[in-house]
Amino acid sequence: MNLSRTARAALWTALVLGLGVVYVPLGVVVLNSFNSDRTFGWPPPGFTLQWWGAAWRSTGVRDALWTSVQAGLGATAIALVLGTMAAFAVQRYRFFGRDTVSLLIVLPIALPGIVTGIALSNTFHSVLGVPLGLFTVIVGHATFCVVTVYNNVLARLRRTGLNMEEASADLGADTFTTFRLVTFPMMRSALLAGGLLAFALSFDEIIVTTFTAGAGVRTLPIWIFENLFRPNQAPVVNVVAAALVIVSVVPIYLAQRLSGGDPQTR
Amino acid sequence: MFPAMPQQEVTSVTTTVSDRDGRAVSLRGLRKSFGSVVAVAGVDLDVADGEFFAMLGPSGSGKTTVLRMIAGFESPTAGTVELGGRDVTRLAPFERDVNTVFQDYALFPHMSVLENVEYGLRVKRVPKAERRARATEALTSVRLDGFERRRPAQLSGGQRQRVALARALVNRPRVLLLDEPLGALDLKLREEMQVELKAIQREVGITFLFVTHDQEEALTMSDRIAVFNAGAIEQVGTPAEIYERPATAFVAGFVGTSNLISGATARAVLGKDGTFSVRPEKLRVVLGDADPPGPDEHSAEGTVSEVVYAGPATRFVVDLDTGTRLIALQQNQEVSSMDVTGLRGRRVRLVWQRRHEFAVTS
Numbered sequence: 030m031n032l033s034r035t036a037r038a039a040l041w042t043a044l045v046l047g048l049g050v051v052y053v054p055l056g057v058v059v060l061n062s063f064n065s066d067r068t069f070g071w072p073p074p075g076f077t078l079q080w081w082g083a084a085w086r087s088t089g090v091r092d093a094l095w096t097s098v099q100a101g102l103g104a105t106a107i108a109l110v111l112g113t114m115a116a117f118a119v120q121r122y123r124f125f126g127r128d129t130v131s132l133l134i135v136l137p138i139a140l141p142g143i144v145t146g147i148a149l150s151n152t153f154h155s156v157l158g159v160p161l162g163l164f165t166v167i168v169g170h171a172t173f174c175v176v177t178v179y180n181n182v183l184a185r186l187r188r189t190g191l192n193m194e195e196a197s198a199d200l201g202a203d204t205f206t207t208f209r210l211v212t213f214p215m216m217r218s219a220l221l222a223g224g225l226l227a228f229a230l231s232f233d234e235i236i237v238t239t240f241t242a243g244a245g246v247r248t249l250p251i252w253i254f255e256n257l258f259r260p261n262q263a264p265v266v267n268v269v270a271a272a273l274v275i276v277s278v279v280p281i282y283l284a285q286r287l288s289g290g291d292p293q294t295r
Numbered sequence: 296m297f298p299a300m301p302q303q304e305v306t307s308v309t310t311t312v313s314d315r316d317g318r319a320v321s322l323r324g325l326r327k328s329f330g331s332v333v334a335v336a337g338v339d340l341d342v343a344d345g346e347f348f349a350m351l352g353p354s355g356s357g358k359t360t361v362l363r364m365i366a367g368f369e370s371p372t373a374g375t376v377e378l379g380g381r382d383v384t385r386l387a388p389f390e391r392d393v394n395t396v397f398q399d400y401a402l403f404p405h406m407s408v409l410e411n412v413e414y415g416l417r418v419k420r421v422p423k424a425e426r427r428a429r430a431t432e433a434l435t436s437v438r439l440d441g442f443e444r445r446r447p448a449q450l451s452g453g454q455r456q457r458v459a460l461a462r463a464l465v466n467r468p469r470v471l472l473l474d475e476p477l478g479a480l481d482l483k484l485r486e487e488m489q490v491e492l493k494a495i496q497r498e499v500g501i502t503f504l505f506v507t508h509d510q511e512e513a514l515t516m517s518d519r520i521a522v523f524n525a526g527a528i529e530q531v532g533t534p535a536e537i538y539e540r541p542a543t544a545f546v547a548g549f550v551g552t553s554n555l556i557s558g559a560t561a562r563a564v565l566g567k568d569g570t571f572s573v574r575p576e577k578l579r580v581v582l583g584d585a586d587p588p589g590p591d592e593h594s595a596e597g598t599v600s601e602v603v604y605a606g607p608a609t610r611f612v613v614d615l616d617t618g619t620r621l622i623a624l625q626q627n628q629e630v631s632s633m634d635v636t637g638l639r640g641r642r643v644r645l646v647w648q649r650r651h652e653f654a655v656t657s
Contacts, residue, residue, distance in 0.1 A: 195368055196401035198388040200415035200466065210418070214405045 055274055062271040067264060080264040090269055093252035099163060100238075100248055101231040104170035108227040109220060111171070112178025120186040138176040145172060146240030153241065161243035169241035170231040177230065178223035185219035222287035225280035233277060249273065317344040318380060319470050319502040320365060325374035327360050334360040336526035337374070342470070342519075344379075347496050347503045349513040352523030353549065358506045361523075362472050365504070366395050379469050389418075394463035395472040399479065400455045402447035408434070408458050409443035415466040433465035434458075436495065453484045460492075464499060473505035477512065489516055510550045514538060522546050539574070544657040547572040552622055554578070556652070560619040564595045570657045577651040578623035580611050581644045594646040597621070602639050609635045613645055621645060 032040070065075035084090050118124075119131050137145060149169050153159045193215065197207040235250040242251065253269055256262040320342040327335040335357040342348045350358040363369045365376055367388035375384045383391050394415065402411050412433055416426035434440055437457035447455055456476065463471055476492065477485045493516050496503045507513050513520050514534040521531045522545070530542040541547035544555060557570040565571060579586070581594075588594040600620075601612035604627075611623040623645055627635070 192397060192399060192401040193403060195366075195388070196395070196397060196403070197414070197418075198368075199366060199393075199395045200418060200462070201389045202414075202418040203387075203389050206418050210414075211403060215403075 058267060059271040059274060062264070062268040064264075064267075069263070069267070080268045084265045084268040084272075087265060089247075089252060089256075090249075090265065093247045093249045096163065096247060097232055097249040100166045100170060101228045103163075103167035104174045104231040105224050105227045107167065107171040108174035108178045109224055112175045112223060112227075113182050113216070113220065115175070116179050116182035116186060120183055121191075134179050135176050137172045140173075142234070142236030143240075145169070146237040149237065150240040161241060161246075163242075163246050165241040165243070166238055166246060166248065169237045170234055173237075174227035174230055177226035178220070181219040181223035181226075182216060185216055189215055218287045222284040225284040225287075229277055229280045229284075233273060318342070319344045319346070319378065320504060321375075321377040321380075322361070322365075323375045323377070325361065325364060325376065326372045327357075327364060327369060328372045333526055335364070335371075338526075338528055340521060340528065340531070342502060342504055344502055345500055347493065347516060347518045348505070349517035349520045350504070350506045350523060351508070351510060351513040351520050351550070353508055356523040357526040358523045359474060362395075362474055362504070362506050365470070366393055366472055367391050392469040393472055394466050394468040395474065396456075396459045396463050396476050398475045400447075400459040402455060402458055402462070404447055406446075407443065408439070408445050408447070408450070411447065411458055412462045412465050414462065419466075429465050430461075433461040436464070436498070437461045452480055453488065456480065456488065460495070464495075464501065467499075468501065470502045470504055473503060475506055475508070477509075478507075485512075492516065514550070522549060524549070539651075540653050541572055541655055544570060544572070544655045547655050551575075552624075554621045555655070555657075556619055556621075557657070560595070560615060560617040563617045564615075565593060565652065569654050571652045572655045573621070573647055573652045575610070575622045575624035577647050578621065579646040580613070580623050580625055580638075581646055582638075582641065586646065588644075588646045591649050592646055593649055593652065594644050595621075596642065596644050599638050599641050599643055602636050604635055611638070611643070613643060615645075 060073065061069050062080055063076040063078065064070070064073040065077040065079070066073060115130075115134050119127055119134075146169070149165070149172070150161070153161060153165050153168075159165060193211050194207050197211045198204075202210065233250055235248075235254060238248050238251060242248065247255070249269065250273075253266055253273075256266050318341050320340070322338050322340040325335055325338040325340075326333070338357070338361055340361075350361060352358045360369060364371050365378075367383070367386060367390075371384065375382055377383065378392055403414065406414070409427075409430055412430040413426050416429060421429075431440070431443070434443065437460055439454060439457055439461065442450070442454065442458075447458065450458065456479075460476075473492075477488050480488060489512060492503075505516075514537070517534060519531065519533055520537050522529045522537060524545045530537060530546045532540075532542075537546060537550055541550065541553075544553065547553035547555065552575050554573045554575060555570055556564065556573065561567060561569060561571060580599075595615050595617070597613045597615035599611055600614050601610075603610040603612075606627070608624050608626050611625065613621050613623060615621060625635075
């Protein structure tokens, strides 16, 4: 499409402004984590690795990081198993209420976190009598993590169809061999993409976590929230935030490459 | 003024299954319903070892479902499938000695060409050195040496087709099933592959059973053809038998152009009741009183309603006085478009030899 010079300039300005609103503050956070001024004086009088060291030595941060990793891995594992099974069921079999089931699986990602949080908290605490802790956080995160795996696997199944499995059986492979050599390898990048997204979603989730975590369980986002308004913790909070930005970018970037790429071209 | 067409003698070669042990495929009373829809309504068929056999029919005629039941992807509602005399009706695809070339080839995108071709041998635990040698040999036989390391996505349609063929043939199956094998190729490539497929089949000596909706493809490539319609076989025969002596009105119409003579026209022109078929190229277009019909010939008078000049031949649409419309095809051996197009609206006589008219069931 041909655009006039003015239109081009306007579009570029809009793009730069729009992205700038999102990414300049994030850049400030990363930059401030090296700011030698404890109160983030601007422009920074100097740069230091002092805060990164302090954050690394902080047992609160380390414990919270470990909790977040555990929650993320747990939720991702559940999401991979359930999401894959649901996608195969919906794509491969016709059954009564199939479209409704599909909708119900996807819905949790659109539900307000606060609703999911309250609902899960009430159910665990009052109805089931399960004590809130890491386990309830994992289950809470899994409700929406399933969606990313489900969507990725479903899209891949739609694209590949049943032909490959028939071809494999035709060439003499039994059901298990077909899964090992054909179905799973063709699903692998979709599973990886869905899993990475699931992990990223879980890693920075705070609302559902607030409602489902017990007293002793503190994920990284909760730790940040608790320490946000303590002036002497500010530089460390800033480091943790900067680290979270970097850690979140990697799985999202990888997931995009994996799910966007056509499996035929790799 | 208008030259009569020299008539060619039809040499009909009948291939019958005489050797009862030499049957590659036997279908008995094969039926398949999907819910209330009957896809295959009782098929009996024998294919001999080493035959190049076509299942021809329009889409929805049940030919692909029959192929899938032979491969084992669908289980029949009733009837049996035998391969080489053994009942395989209840066996899974991986327990049957057949291999399939799929319409869209179904090559594994995450494997190289060589890995694709080796796949069947790999899952049957053939030692690595042997399977590599056999796969390389199979690729050579489809003229794809040097493509071993490529991915299917890096190949053209014709190359993918040949990989699919090599992947199936390397297992030396009892029967090779081909589902519309040339359907996805463009015309020129399709014609090349027709010749090539036939040559490969002669070379390997494996029974080829292929499904097609293209009557020309079936006529040029096959030893025998089964014409399918509405889930049943209308006729089985050699290409010449199918074309020259269609058994039913459907076959006459689906394979080539049907010229059907029935009812009042049949009584007036042929002096008998029933439905009869005459192929367009068997009709002679005669002007006036020239070239009167001989004792072994029939003739009918009518008016030329349309003349279609098509380079090597001209197609005449003639409305007989008795109400039937027939099509006559004449080679343009001595005429040009200027001569023939002037014939529109003229009175003509169509003449044909009696032995070229056949009773068909309608």
